[in-house]
Amino acid sequence: SMRILQLYKDYPPVQGGIEGHLQLLSEGLAARGHRVTVLYVALGRQGRHEWRNGVELIAAPRLLTLARAPISPALLWHAMRCRPDLIHFHHPYPIGDLALLATRAPLVVTYHSDIVRQRVLGMLTAPLINHTLRRATRIIATSPALAQSSPWLTRHYQRVRIVPFGLPPLPLPDPALVAALRRRFPAPNALFVGRLRYYKGVDRLIRAIALIPRGHAIIAGGDATVRGSDLVRLATELGVSERVHVLGAVDDATLRALYAIADVFVLPSVARSEAFGIVQIEAQMAGLPVICTELGTGTSYVTLHGRTGIVVPPDDPPALARAIAELFADPSRARAMGLAGRERAMAEFGLARMLDRIETVYAEALSQSSTPHRR
Numbered sequence: 001s002m003r004i005l006q007l008y009k010d011y012p013p014v015q016g017g018i019e020g021h022l023q024l025l026s027e028g029l030a031a032r033g034h035r036v037t038v039l040y041v042a043l044g045r046q047g048r049h050e051w052r053n054g055v056e057l058i059a060a061p062r063l064l065t066l067a068r069a070p071i072s073p074a075l076l077w078h079a080m081r082c083r084p085d086l087i088h089f090h091h092p093y094p095i096g097d098l099a100l101l102a103t104r105a106p107l108v109v110t111y112h113s114d115i116v117r118q119r120v121l122g123m124l125t126a127p128l129i130n131h132t133l134r135r136a137t138r139i140i141a142t143s144p145a146l147a148q149s150s151p152w153l154t155r156h157y158q159r160v161r162i163v164p165f166g167l168p169p170l171p172l173p174d175p176a177l178v179a180a181l182r183r184r185f186p187a188p189n190a191l192f193v194g195r196l197r198y199y200k201g202v203d204r205l206i207r208a209i210a211l212i213p214r215g216h217a218i219i220a221g222g223d224a225t226v227r228g229s230d231l232v233r234l235a236t237e238l239g240v241s242e243r244v245h246v247l248g249a250v251d252d253a254t255l256r257a258l259y260a261i262a263d264v265f266v267l268p269s270v271a272r273s274e275a276f277g278i279v280q281i282e283a284q285m286a287g288l289p290v291i292c293t294e295l296g297t298g299t300s301y302v303t304l305h306g307r308t309g310i311v312v313p314p315d316d317p318p319a320l321a322r323a324i325a326e327l328f329a330d331p332s333r334a335r336a337m338g339l340a341g342r343e344r345a346m347a348e349f350g351l352a353r354m355l356d357r358i359e360t361v362y363a364e365a366l367s368q369s370s371t372p373h374r375r
Helices: 015-032 072-079 094-100 118-136 144-149 176-185 202-210 228-237 252-261 278-286 315-328 331-348 353-369
Strands: 003-007 035-041 050-053 055-060 064-066 070-072 086-091 105-109 138-141 160-162 190-194 218-220 244-248 264-267 290-293 309-312
Touching: 003 015, 003 094, 015 035, 015 055, 035 064, 035 072, 035 118, 055 072, 064 118, 070 094, 070 331, 072 094, 086 094, 086 118, 086 353, 094 118, 105 118, 105 278, 105 353, 138 353, 144 160, 160 353, 176 252, 190 202, 190 252, 190 278, 202 228, 202 315, 218 252, 228 244, 264 278, 278 290, 278 331, 309 315, 315 331
Parallel strands: 003 035, 003 086, 035 055, 086 105, 105 138, 138 160, 190 218, 190 264, 218 244, 264 290, 290 309
Antiparallel strands: 050 055, 064 070
16 A cells, blocks of 8 residues: 555545545545545634544645635645655645745646636646656656647646546435426436636526527526626627526435436536536446537546437537527437446546546556666
């Protein structure tokens, strides 16, 4: 067994794809007998040190937040004091790159996504990120497309390994809740799940629904950089307010029931910040066909066009509308795609499979680091 330090800016209960992955990964590795410490930044000025589900959690106090990145000088101090066998850093988090300068252990980096929105931040942190990627013994990319299309990764491709995200099987939904939601949302339904961020393109889903004569859009997820009230206003302006349901954040039980009453899952993302779309795996495990956009990232690796769903160009409401209308009109084809998606998700995107692959990467990183570098 290994002593592993996981490093990122946040950890659940903070919600997000990377945060959820980090918890599944850390608890999964701990269950396999590794000693896992997660170093991240607390939500407030108060640091914390606790054990949760077999994982040691060290939350460094937050000084302030800049361009969505929490700044914490204490993070550097903690990074220096930990003496793990291996460090697993989750990119992007530039303050983490800084903290890594104070460490010596072999490094594995998961490259979750390019820094897209903050151009200035990207320029300032480029030397740091370069340093981290040069030092890393192994770099994990979550899909072949991301590895091939990110200018950051093509430079280091010999050390890149592909490890897709994995999820545990979804618990079955509560039949009473499913029945209640069916009454509230008569079919056919297109479902979106996720935090409301600009790059998710949820407004494009509403524009697409306005272009087809029937069917509903159900939007589940808390406000982030986009407000639910603005989406409601857009639906009203387009005359489809009675066919667009903006639910805000929902609990897990409601979410599982929503997957059960949906006919299609839609991920209408418009920017490369959407590097994978973990939520697609959830939808597939629930047996739903998925409509996603081609971003040159992992979205179209998770959803195979024509087999487990339909891939459309980003920022193209008419194309999105055609795909939704197509699946609404042909329920047996939609179901077949959903079943193919479930089969693939169980085989390719299961949690045990992911943990096996990560342990293999760790073993490679450790054996490589123990052999002296020959010039």
